[in-house]
Amino acid sequence: MTVSTYFQPDSLPEALALLGEHGPDLLVIAGGTVAMPLINEGISLPAKVMGLRRVGLGGIEQRGDRLAIGAMATLTALTTLQEVPLLAEAARHTASWAVRNMGTVGGNLFTPPPGGDVATALLALDAQVELVGPAGARLLPLSGFWTGFMTTAAGPDELVARIVVPVAPGRHAFVKLGRKAANTPAVVTVAVRAAMDGEAVRDVRIALGAAGPHPLRSAGAEAAVEGRALTPEVIASAAGAAAEDAQPFSDQVASTWYRRRMVGVMVGRALAQLASAEQRGA
Ligand SMILES: Cc1cc2nc3c(=O)[nH]c(=O)nc-3n(C[C@H](O)[C@H](O)[C@H](O)COP(=O)(O)OP(=O)(O)OC[C@H]3O[C@@H](n4cnc5c(N)ncnc54)[C@H](O)[C@@H]3O)c2cc1C
Structure with a gap:
């Protein structure tokens, strides 16, 4: 254990002042579910750590047609979000109850592959990230x-x-393939959201997790379905395009070859869900 100083600021300005004073020597920790195991195993060796628990970023509030989710909101808090069902479903498929009670939505943006299941859903939702620093706040697309x-x-x-998330009607699908049914790192995660015009897909977003250095959208798959009805042929073409767009990697969970194959299969499943009678409200 290397940590000699632990800061626990009581406000965001105080946290930013500490960050400015100590710079990159200060490791920021939210729920600690990624950062603490690395410290305990001696992989990360910070001397100074700052916890964000008390800075007041745990709330979730409606801002017009958007939801502003505090970076310190836990994954558990997301699991019951009725306004954004895709996000709730992604949170329920992330880790275990114990980890969800500690882990935060902000921390999920920084989780190394194959993690970031919630981040993958946020990408499909066109979320924006609000960053704060000495110059004030800025919003940028995820x-x-x-x-x-x-x-x-x-x-x-x-x-x-x-993290600011639009609240919009439409259909969604979330598919995560792991080596176990629950509490498992992803082989591949797929999050899809679309507005619908009758049976034609509009404004579709197809996000892939564990299929690249960070969550990414498949432009090829989106182009294959945009404006079309989800026939088996259209779905197959999108699945093939997603497999091509993926930038998979090998790790202890799965090989590059298997991940690319599974990107195609899981995008196919997600789009079949989007087309299903249940999603149509039938
Ligand atoms: C057993 C286990 C199972 C897991 N399973 C999954 C899974 O299935 N899917 C999945 O996606 N993840 C999984 N995870 C990873 C992790 O729990 C989640 O990604 C969680 O959301 C991380 O959030 P955290 O608050 O704990 O991050 P932390 O560990 O606190 O932070 C990680 C890093 O993010 C940065 N950071 C965090 N918050 C901020 C902020 N507000 N501003 C700037 N930087 C910040 C910091 O640099 C920090 O070092 C698992 C972890 C464990 C231990």
């Missing part, structure tokens, strides 16, 4: 937040304060 493996557009003096 699609522009990740810049590579474990790198983001957040500056070293910025924190994620909120």
